[in-house]
Amino acid sequence: xxxxxxxxxxxxxxxxxxxxxxxxxxxxxxxxxxxxxxxxxxxxxxxxxxxxxxxxxxxxxxxxxxxxxxxxxxxxxxxxxxxxxxxxxxxxxxxxxxxxxxxxxxxxxxxxxxxxxxxxxxxxxxxxxxxxxxxxxxxxxxxxxxxxxxxxxxxxxxxxxxxxxxxxxxxxxxxxxxxxxxxxxxxxxxxxxxxxxxxxxxxxxxxxxxxxxxxxxxxxxxxxxxxxxxxxxxxxxxxxxxxxxxxxxxxxxxxxxxxxxxxxxxxxxxxxxxxxxxxxxxxxxxxxxxxxxxxxxxxxxxxxxxxxxxxxxxxxxxxxxxxxxxxxxxxxxxxxxxxxxxxxxxxxxxxxxxxxxxxxxxxxxxxxxxxxxxxxxxxxxxxxxxxxxx
Amino acid sequence: xxxxxxxxxxxxxxxxxxxxxxxxxxxxxxxxxxxxxxxxxxxxxxxxxxxxxxxxxxxxxxxxxxxxxxxxxxxxxxxxxxxxxxxxxxxxxxxxxxxxxxxxxxxxxxxxxxxxxxxxxxxxxxxxxxxxxxxxxxxxxxxxxxxxxxxxxxxxxxxxxxxxxxxxxxxxxxxxxxxxxxxxxxxxxxxxxxxxxxxxxxxxxxxxxxxxxxxxxxxxxxxxxxxxxxxxxxxxxxxxxxxxxxxxxxxxxxxxxxxxxxxxxxxxxxxxxxxxxxxxxxxxxxxxxxxxxxxxxxxxxxxxxxxxxxxxxxxxxxxxxxxxxxxxxxxx
Numbered sequence: 001x002x003x004x005x006x007x008x009x010x011x012x013x014x015x016x017x018x019x020x021x022x023x024x025x026x027x028x029x030x031x032x033x034x035x036x037x038x039x040x041x042x043x044x045x046x047x048x049x050x051x052x053x054x055x056x057x058x059x060x061x062x063x064x065x066x067x068x069x070x071x072x073x074x075x076x077x078x079x080x081x082x083x084x085x086x087x088x089x090x091x092x093x094x095x096x097x098x099x100x101x102x103x104x105x106x107x108x109x110x111x112x113x114x115x116x117x118x119x120x121x122x123x124x125x126x127x128x129x130x131x132x133x134x135x136x137x138x139x140x141x142x143x144x145x146x147x148x149x150x151x152x153x154x155x156x157x158x159x160x161x162x163x164x165x166x167x168x169x170x171x172x173x174x175x176x177x178x179x180x181x182x183x184x185x186x187x188x189x190x191x192x193x194x195x196x197x198x199x200x201x202x203x204x205x206x207x208x209x210x211x212x213x214x215x216x217x218x219x220x221x222x223x224x225x226x227x228x229x230x231x232x233x234x235x236x237x238x239x240x241x242x243x244x245x246x247x248x249x250x251x252x253x254x255x256x257x258x259x260x261x262x263x264x265x266x267x268x269x270x271x272x273x274x275x276x277x278x279x280x281x282x283x284x285x286x287x288x289x290x291x292x293x294x295x296x297x298x299x300x301x302x303x304x305x306x307x308x309x310x311x312x313x314x315x316x317x318x319x320x321x322x323x324x325x326x327x328x329x330x331x332x333x334x335x336x337x338x339x340x341x342x343x344x345x346x347x348x349x350x351x352x353x354x355x356x357x358x359x360x361x362x363x364x365x366x367x368x369x370x371x372x373x374x375x376x377x378x379x380x381x382x383x384x385x386x387x388x389x390x
Numbered sequence: 391x392x393x394x395x396x397x398x399x400x401x402x403x404x405x406x407x408x409x410x411x412x413x414x415x416x417x418x419x420x421x422x423x424x425x426x427x428x429x430x431x432x433x434x435x436x437x438x439x440x441x442x443x444x445x446x447x448x449x450x451x452x453x454x455x456x457x458x459x460x461x462x463x464x465x466x467x468x469x470x471x472x473x474x475x476x477x478x479x480x481x482x483x484x485x486x487x488x489x490x491x492x493x494x495x496x497x498x499x500x501x502x503x504x505x506x507x508x509x510x511x512x513x514x515x516x517x518x519x520x521x522x523x524x525x526x527x528x529x530x531x532x533x534x535x536x537x538x539x540x541x542x543x544x545x546x547x548x549x550x551x552x553x554x555x556x557x558x559x560x561x562x563x564x565x566x567x568x569x570x571x572x573x574x575x576x577x578x579x580x581x582x583x584x585x586x587x588x589x590x591x592x593x594x595x596x597x598x599x600x601x602x603x604x605x606x607x608x609x610x611x612x613x614x615x616x617x618x619x620x621x622x623x624x625x626x627x628x629x630x631x632x633x634x635x636x637x638x639x640x641x642x643x644x645x646x647x648x649x650x651x652x653x654x655x656x657x658x659x660x661x662x663x664x665x666x667x668x669x670x671x672x673x674x675x676x677x678x679x680x681x682x683x684x685x686x687x688x689x690x691x692x693x694x695x696x697x698x699x700x701x702x703x704x705x706x707x708x709x710x711x712x713x714x715x716x717x718x719x720x721x722x
Contacts, residue, residue, distance in 0.1 A: 078506055080513070142710050145449045145509055149648055150707065156645045157703045161696035269641065270520065273513050280510055319525070326521025330514035337511055338499045 019359055029355055044190070052186040053258070054302050058295040059193040060254045065279050065294030066200050066287070067247030072276065073285030074208065075240045076220040078148035081155030082275055085131050085245055087267030088158065089124035089252025091168050094177035094262045096120040099167070105176045110184075117180040121253045128249020129242045136241035140234050143223075155272055163264040174263035177256040193254050197291070200247055204287060207243055216240045270326065277333035282344050288352055289345025296344075297329055425674030426667055427557060430565040431627045433666020435639070435647035437572055438619035440654065440662045444579070445588045445612035447505055451512040452492070454644035455519040456620025458637065460485040461628040462523060463621070465534055474535070482621045489617025493610055501595075501609065516640055523636035536560040536629035564626040569663070571619065576659045588612060646673065649706045655716025664717060669702065676701035 021029065047055065064086060071079045101116030103109040112120075139150045163169050183189040207213050215236040218226040227233050256262045274297065282293025304321040305311045314321060336343045345352075354360040435453055442450040463484040467477030492515055500508050537560055579585040591598045591608040599605055620639075627643065628634050650669045654661020677698040709716060 076506070078509065138707060138711075142714075144506060146652070146710055146714070148506075148509060149449065149652065150703075150710065153645055153649065153703045153706055157696070157699050160699040164696055270517060270637065273517050276510060277514055277517065323525055324521070326517050326524060330516075330518035330521065333514040334496055334511060334518075337503070337507055337514075338496070 021357055026357070029357065033355065044194075047187065047190070049186045051302075052190040054299060056186065056190045056193045056254070056258050058298040059190070059197045060251050060258060061275075061278070061294040061298035062197055062291045063200050063247055063251040063254065064275050065282060065290045066197075066204055067244045067251060068275055068279045069282075069285065069287070069290045070204070070207075070240050070244040070247065072279050073290070074213070074216050074220060075237055077143070077237070078145075078276065079151045079244070080148050080269070080272055080276060081135075081151035081153075081158070082248055083267040083269060083272035084155040084158030084162070085128050085248035086252040086255060087163060087262075087264070088131055089128045089249035090177075090256035090262045090267075091163070091175060091252075092127040093120040093124040093253040093256045094175040095168055096123050097178060098176055103178050105178055109178060111181040112178045114180045114182060117257075121250070124253035124256075125246050125249040128245040128247070128252065130245075132245025132248065133238065133242045136238045140237050140241065152269070152272075155269055159264065159267065159269070163267065169262070169264050172264065174261045175256075176261050178260060179257050183257070189258065193258075196250055196254060200250065201287060201291070203243075204247075212236060212239050274325070274329050277329050280343060281329075281332050281336050283342050283346055286343070286345030289343055289348065292348070293344050297325075300328065301325060421674040421678040422671055423557070425671035427561040427565065427670070428674060429650070429667035429670020430561070430568045431623060431630070431643060431666075432646045432650045432669050433663050434564070434568045434571070434619065434623040434626065435643050436650040436654065436662040436666050437568075437575060437659060438616040438623070439647060439651045440656060440659055441575065441619065442612055442616045443651070443656050444659075445592050446497075446508075446609055447592050448497075448508045448512065449505075449648075450616060451509065451640075451644065452515040452519065453616060453620050454639035454647065455516045455637070456485055456489065456617050457624025457627065457639035457643065458523060458634075459488060459519055459624070460621025461534055461624040461634050461639075462527060464625055465532055465634055468535065474537075478625060481625060482618055485617045485621035486614055489613045489620075490610060493613035497609060497613060498606060501605065520637045520640065527636065529635060531633040531635045533632055534625075534628045534634050537563055537626070558630070560626065560629055564630075567622060567626060568666075571622070572659055572663045579659065584611070646670075646702055649702050652706060653709050653716055658716065661717055669705065672701050672705055673698040 044055065064082065067085075068079060068082055071077050097103050097112045097116050097120045098105070101113060101120075103112045103116065135151070135154055139147060139154075142150055164171075169175055179189060183192050208217075215226065215231045216239070218229070218231055219233050219236060223233055255266075259266075275294075278294045278297040279290055281297070282291070283289030301321040301324070304314070304324070311321065340346065342349075349364045350360060350362050353364045358364070435457065438453045438456070439450055442448055442453070460481045463481035464477045467480050468474065472480070496511050496515060497508065500511055536558070579589060587598070587603045588608050588611065590601075591603060591605055595605045598608075623643070624639055627639065631638070631642070646669050647666070650665035651662050653665035653668055654663070
């Protein structure tokens with residue numbers, strides 16, 4: 001005996017079409033980007049030597065930031081030993097040009113052969129990949145706080161053991177790293193660094209959009225869930241680790257040729273910890289924020305110098321602006337974590353959101369977040385979620 | 391009870407090492423003794439780390455820097471002409487105040503944040519403290535007077551001699567203080583209501599709130615005690631190396647101390663004690679073996695630089711991979 005079930009048609013709310021700007025809206029956005037890029041490149045093109053060098057340093061910091069962002073932001077682990085990767089790569093790059101390609105400054109060699117330079121950069125990247133890969137193979141089964149501890153210890157060992165090998169580092173005197181003819185001026189070198197940052201940003205973007213990137217994010221969200229969907233947790237984490245190592249290696253090579261000499265003392269644990277903080281300040285997992293945050297960390301001693309009353313006060317006190325790095329950086333990081341989670345990326349989100357073709361709003365997540373929980377955040381636009389049908 | 395078993399096995403191993411080392415010329419005996427003495431300082435810092443982990447489930451990277459700050463407080467007091475005992479009291483009190491202030495300003499707002507955030511926060515604290523030291527005292531090595539002079543009135547080395555190594559009184563004091571504090575804390579956690587409340591908070595802060603234990607009070611207590619432990623470690627350790635420069639405790643002691651805490655199981659106070667000694671001995675004997683490693687009658691050149699540091703990494707890795715709960719670890 002069957003009774004006919006009354007057929008109930010559940011009204012399905014039509015999927016809210018994503019708001020897109022019209023032609024004029026796109027025009028304004030493209031024009032704004034063009035003006036921004038124009039101003040920045042005009043400023044960069046007319047920079048004098050010293051500031052070109054500062055910008056190179058900032059760009060190198062940005063690459064280091066991206067490298068750490070892969071681990072901190074995408075896999076959700078903490079690496080406190082990045083000074084080991086960057087330092088090792090810097091020494092490898094310098095050693096290849098001087099010891100193996102035979103461009104010794106003490107014998108009057110001022111510019112490295114371009115071929116040797118290219119090989120040195122490639123070797124540095126490779127050393128970064130190998131170092132992080134080896135560490136990853138051994139240590140990635142360890143998670144969270146303990147992994148942070150292992151990476152810290154790894155950095156400690158690198159500083160006290162690897163950086164002591166005289167044939168690699170020439171002891172405390174440092175290993176010279178002459179630049180090739182093309183990049184001999186600071187200005188040209190800056191352009192090279194910016195190009196390298198561009199490549200890193202592109203790779204990072206494609207990485208996150210790929211299968212591997214999605215897997216890594218899934219693992220960050222929940223390792224057991226990801227594993228139950230047959231995601232090979234260790235392998236994907238290892239890939240993220242190696243990408244991070246590759247960026248760190250590139251940054252190390254750039255680091256070496258910026259100062260044209262590599263000294264073990266440049267890579268102390270303080271720098272690795274500061275790099276972690278700059279990524280936190282920039283905003284974990286957010287490319288633009290990380291780049292801005294890292295550049296700020298590299299540049300603010302020089303920015304203090306620009307502010308004349310401030311630098312006058314400091315010189316009266318017989319203080320160097322760089323001495324404040326270890327005070328202002330951590331201070332900003334604490335402020336970020338306690339008051340502004342999300343960092344710089346969160347603060348500039350109204351802008352980045354607008355550039356990405358959404359309505360301009362000061363609260364990209366919208367008030368609806370409180371009503372509808374996470375659902376409304378999927379797209380990050382201000383469309384209210386479909387009403388619950390009864 | 392596994393604690394006595396592990397302790398007995400380690401003691402027997404140590405005794406065997408000392409016994410066989412006795413017949414070797416330039417043997418490892420002096421190094422083992424030195425290792426035990428260094429281990430006392432590692433263990434003292436490890437106690438603070440374990441305490442914070444037990445109480446709040448946080449890795450406290452600032453533990454080493456509490457020591458440097460304490461030593462700097464003492465240094466300031468001594469250079470302004472205060473008597474030594476008053477300096478020690480002021481140093482400990484000053485570090486205590488600092489620890490409480492940091493807990494209030496930094497740790498309390500993050501009490502419900504993911505643990506990895508709190509870890510990064512303690513890193514920020516460490517760097518900020520280092521920055522402060524650099525700003526105030528510059529990167530200039532200072533010296534700090536030991537509790538008891540290393541030379542007696544006649545100018546001879548004081549202290550006792552074990553295996554051709556004279557142990558300075560300061561090291562003996564460090565070992566004694568370390569053992570006493572370790573015992574005191576172990577008693578505190580297992581026998582007092584407050585200790586039990588602290589443990590309960592770390593396991594389920596909501597449930598403890600329900601039964602009427604103030605979570606902020608526990609957090610304040612933990613950070614205060616760990617700051618005091620840090621200051622004591624700094625005051626005892628700095629005179630042994632002779633130099634007081636910014637970041638000295640973080641760069642020299644923090645990592646061995648963490649390794650000691652992990653070996654002990656992160657939550658075990660006797661474990662931190664044993665771990666400290668183990669790390670000290672491993673480091674010291676590793677350094678000795680690296681310099682004396684022989685096969686047949688050919689002396690191998692020292693291939694690996696900084697063997698004693700590599701040893702820490704290897705020990706830590708092996709413990710974490712093979713026995714993540716450490717020697718004596720258990721939940722709370």
